[in-house]
Amino acid sequence: MxxxxxxxxxxxxxxxxxxxxxxxxxxxxxxxxxxxxxxxxxxxxxxxxxxxxxxxxxxxxxxTSDDAKLSGVIDGFMHYFDLSIEALALYAEITPAEMKNFISDPSSLSY
Structure with missing residues (x-):
C-alpha cells in the first residue's frame, strides 16, 4: 500500500x-x-x-484507461526522448497518420 x-x-x-x-x-x-x-x-x-x-x-x-496509459507513454516518448511521430508509427507498424489520429483520439485505434 x-x-x-x-x-x-x-x-x-x-x-x-x-x-x-x-x-x-x-x-x-x-x-x-x-x-x-x-x-x-x-x-x-x-x-x-x-x-x-x-x-x-x-x-x-x-x-486510467488502457488508451490513456498508452497515450501517456507515447507522449513521454515524444517529449522526453524527442521521438517523432514518424518513428513511433514505424515502431508500432502503423502509418504516421494513424499515430496522429491516436494521439488526438486514443480510441481511434484498436489494439
Missing amino acids: YDGTIQSGVAILKDKYKLNEGTISKLLGLDITTLDDDYMSNYTDQTNHAEYALPFLAGTLDA
Missing part, C-alpha cells in the same frame, strides 16, 4: 508494475539503490520530484 513515502511507492512500482530499479531511478530522477530510511535529511530537488511523481505513478495508473 502506498503510504506517501518514496520507499513504498518504489515497492509498488517494482512489485505491481514490474519496473526495474534502473527504470524507476530514471522516472524519479534519483538513484533508488542508495535511498535509505533517512532520505528526508538529505532532501533535494530530485527527492521533491520523486515525491511529486510517485502518487501519480503508484496511485493513479489503475484509475
